[in-house]
Amino acid sequence: MTTSSTLAADLAIIGSGSGNSLLTPFWDERRVVIAEQGVFGGTCLNVGCIPTKMYVRPAALARSPEEAARLGVTLRTEAVDWPAIRDRIFSRIDAISAAGERFRRDEQEHVTLLSQRVTLTGPRSFEAADGTRVEAEQLVIAAGSRAVLPEIPGIGLPQVHTSDTVMRLPELPRRVLVIGGGYIACEFAGVFSGLGAEVVQVQRGERLLRQLDADVSTRFTAEAARRWELRLERTVARIDAGPDGGVVASLARPDGSDTAETIAADVVLVALGRRPNSDLVGAAEAGLDLHPDGRIAVDAAQRVLSGGRPVPGLYALGDVCSAHQLKHVANHEARVVAHNLEHPGALREARHDAIPAAVFSDPEIAVVGLTEAEAVREIGAEHVTVKTQQYGDTAYGWAMEDTTGMFKVVADRRDGRILGAHVLGYQASNLIQVVVSAMSFGIDAHTAARGQYWIHPALMEVAENALLGLDVPQGPRPPL
Numbered sequence: 500m501t502t503s504s505t506l507a508a509d510l511a512i513i514g515s516g517s518g519n520s521l522l523t524p525f526w527d528e529r530r531v532v533i534a535e536q537g538v539f540g541g542t543c544l545n546v547g548c549i550p551t552k553m554y555v556r557p558a559a560l561a562r563s564p565e566e567a568a569r570l571g572v573t574l575r576t577e578a579v580d581w582p583a584i585r586d587r588i589f590s591r592i593d594a595i596s597a598a599g600e601r602f603r604r605d606e607q608e609h610v611t612l613l614s615q616r617v618t619l620t621g622p623r624s625f626e627a628a629d630g631t632r633v634e635a636e637q638l639v640i641a642a643g644s645r646a647v648l649p650e651i652p653g654i655g656l657p658q659v660h661t662s663d664t665v666m667r668l669p670e671l672p673r674r675v676l677v678i679g680g681g682y683i684a685c686e687f688a689g690v691f692s693g694l695g696a697e698v699v700q701v702q703r704g705e706r707l708l709r710q711l712d713a714d715v716s717t718r719f720t721a722e723a724a725r726r727w728e729l730r731l732e733r734t735v736a737r738i739d740a741g742p743d744g745g746v747v748a749s750l751a752r753p754d755g756s757d758t759a760e761t762i763a764a765d766v767v768l769v770a771l772g773r774r775p776n777s778d779l780v781g782a783a784e785a786g787l788d789l790h791p792d793g794r795i796a797v798d799a800a801q802r803v804l805s806g807g808r809p810v811p812g813l814y815a816l817g818d819v820c821s822a823h824q825l826k827h828v829a830n831h832e833a834r835v836v837a838h839n840l841e842h843p844g845a846l847r848e849a850r851h852d853a854i855p856a857a858v859f860s861d862p863e864i865a866v867v868g869l870t871e872a873e874a875v876r877e878i879g880a881e882h883v884t885v886k887t888q889q890y891g892d893t894a895y896g897w898a899m900e901d902t903t904g905m906f907k908v909v910a911d912r913r914d915g916r917i918l919g920a921h922v923l924g925y926q927a928s929n930l931i932q933v934v935v936s937a938m939s940f941g942i943d944a945h946t947a948a949r950g951q952y953w954i955h956p957a958l959m960e961v962a963e964n965a966l967l968g969l970d971v972p973q974g975p976r977p978p979l
C-alpha cells in the first residue's frame with residue numbers, strides 16, 4: 500500500500516548511526532524526522548567497531564598461552580565457546596539498538612522515525628519507499644558506507660560473508676578464507692585465528708595494510724604469517740561450492756593469470772573496502788557534488804556542495820562524505836554539524852588533522868599523521884628525523900619478554916614538530932594517544948618528552964624514548 504502523506508520537519512536526518520547523535524535539547528520543541536533503512540544505530544554499534552572489538556578480547560585471551568610460555572607460565576586454552584561469545588556480544592548490542600529505536604519512536608513525540616530507505620527529491624526533501632514525503636528546513640545526510648563485493652563467480656554463495664554477517668555465524672568455522680589486506684580483513688583474521696580457526700588470508704599486494712608506514716606494514720605482515728596463512732600477491736578468481744558444505748576458492752595473480760592454487764574453506768569473509776552510500780540516497784540525481792570515489796563533497800563546515808557551492812541547510816557527515824571511515828571522525832563531524840544546525844550564522848569547521856586510527860588485530864597497530872615516506876615527500880628527506888623504539892628495549896618490554904613491539908615517531912628536524920607516529924604491539928591504540936595529544940596541541944617532540952613525568956617503568960616509556968631519540972632542536976632553555 501502506498502500513502503502520499505507529506506511531513507514538514509525542522510530537521511530531517513538520513514541515517515541513524517552518527518546521525519542519531521545530532522538531536523541536542525535544542526530540537527526538543529521542534530519537529531524532527533529520522534530515516535533509517537536498516538537496523539537502528541548504524542554500523543559502529545551493530546556490525547562495526549563495537550562487536551568486532553568485543554570479539555578481539557576473547558581472541559587475545561585464547562592466544563595468551565603463547566605469551567605465558569615465554570614467561571615461564573604454562574596455560575592452556577581448553578575451549579572456545581563461540582555461541583556464548585556471540586550471544587554475550589549481541590545480547591548487549593541488540594538491546595542498545597532496540598532501546599535507542601524505542602526511545603526515538605515511542606518516547607519522543609517530536610521525532611518521527613521512518614524505518615525505510617529514502618531518496619532525495621530536492622536539496623532538503625526526500626521520499627520514502629512507501630511514498631511518504633518529507634520536506635525539511637534543514638537536512639543532514641549521514642548515510643554511511645557499505646562493503647564492496649567483487650564481481651566474481653560464486654560471490655553470492657551462502658558461505659560468503661561480509662563483516663555485516665560473519666559475526667553472527669552459528670558456530671566457529673573450522674576453516675576461514677579472508678579476502679583482503681585492509682583493516683577489516685586483518686582484524687577478523689586475528690579474531691578467527693585467535694579463537695582457533697584455520698585462517699588463510701589472500702591479499703593482492705605484497706604486504707598487508709600497505710597504506711600504513713612501510714616498517715609497520717612489513718613487521719605486521721611477518722607477524723601475521725606466524726599466526727595464520729598468507730597468500731600474498733594473489734586474488735580470488737572464483738568460488739565454488741565444495742564438499743562438506745564448504746567452498747573451494749580458485750586463486751589468480753593480480754594480473755588475472757591463473758595460479759592453479761585452490762583453498763578449501765567453510766566460510767569466506769570478503770573485506771575489500773567500503774563504498775559511500777551516496778548512491779542509496781540519490782545524491783548524484785539531486786545534483787550534489789561527488790568525489791570520484793562516490794563520497795558526497797562537503798566544505799569545511801560540513802555543508803554539502805552543489806556546483807562547488809554550499810547548499811543552504813544541507814549537511815553531510817561520516818562515511819558518506821569523509822575521507823576517513825572512522826567512528827571518532829564521524830562523531831566529531833556530527834558535533835560540528837549539530838553546532839552549525841543550531842547556529843547557521845556562526846558556522847564552525849571540522850578539524851581533520853592528527854586523526855589517529857588503530858587496527859585491532861594481533862599484533863595491534865595504531866597510527867597518526869604522516870608515514871615516513873609521506874613526510875619525506877612533503878618536507879624533503881633532509882628535514883625528516885625518525886626514531887623507532889623497540890618495546891623490547893624498555894623495562895616493561897623486558898617484563899613482557901617482547902620481541903615485536905615498536906614505537907616509531909617521525910618529526911621535522913628543523914623545529915621538532917611531530918609529523919606522525921606508527922606503533923605496533925601490545926596496547927598500541929592506547930600508547931599512541933600521547934603523540935596524538937602533542938600533535939593536536941602543537942607540542943614539539945622534545946617538550947613532549949621532557950616537559951612531563953613518565954611513570955617508571957610503565958610501557959609508556961617506549962613513547963618517551965622514541966621522542967627522545969629524535970634529532971630535534973631543544974630551544975634555549977629546554978625542559979630537563
Ligand SMILES: Cc1cc2nc3c(=O)[nH]c(=O)nc-3n(C[C@H](O)[C@H](O)[C@H](O)COP(=O)(O)OP(=O)(O)OC[C@H]3O[C@@H](n4cnc5c(N)ncnc54)[C@H](O)[C@@H]3O)c2cc1C
Pocket residue numbers: 513514515516517518534535536537538540541542543544546547548549551552615616617618641642643644662683776779780816817818819823824825826827828829859
Ligand atoms: C567491521 C567494521 C569495524 C569497524 N571498526 C572500527 C573501529 O574499530 N574504529 C573506528 O573508528 N571505526 C571502525 N569502523 C568504521 C565505523 O564503523 C564507521 O566509520 C562509522 O560507523 C560510520 O558512521 P556513519 O554514521 O557515517 O554511518 P553508519 O553508522 O553506517 O550509519 C548510516 C546509516 O544510514 C542508513 N542509510 C543509508 N542509506 C539510507 C537511505 N537511503 N535511507 C535510509 N537510511 C539509509 C544505513 O542503514 C545506516 O544505518 C568499522 C567498520 C566496520 C564495517
Ligand SMILES: NC(=O)c1ccc[n+]([C@@H]2O[C@H](COP(=O)([O-])OP(=O)(O)OC[C@H]3O[C@@H](n4cnc5c(N)ncnc54)[C@H](O)[C@@H]3O)[C@@H](O)[C@H]2O)c1
Pocket residue numbers: 649679680681682683684686702703704708709734770771772773823824825856857858859
Ligand atoms: N579499527 C578500525 O578503525 C577499523 C576497523 C575496520 C574498518 N574500519 C574502516 O572501514 C574501512 C573499510 O575497511 P576494509 O578493510 O574493508 O577496507 P580497507 O580500505 O582498509 O582495505 C581494503 C583492502 O582491499 C584491497 N582491495 C581492494 N580491492 C581489491 C580487489 N579487487 N582485489 C583484491 N584486493 C582488493 C585493498 O588493497 C586493501 O588492502 C577502513 O578503511 C576503515 O576506515 C576501521
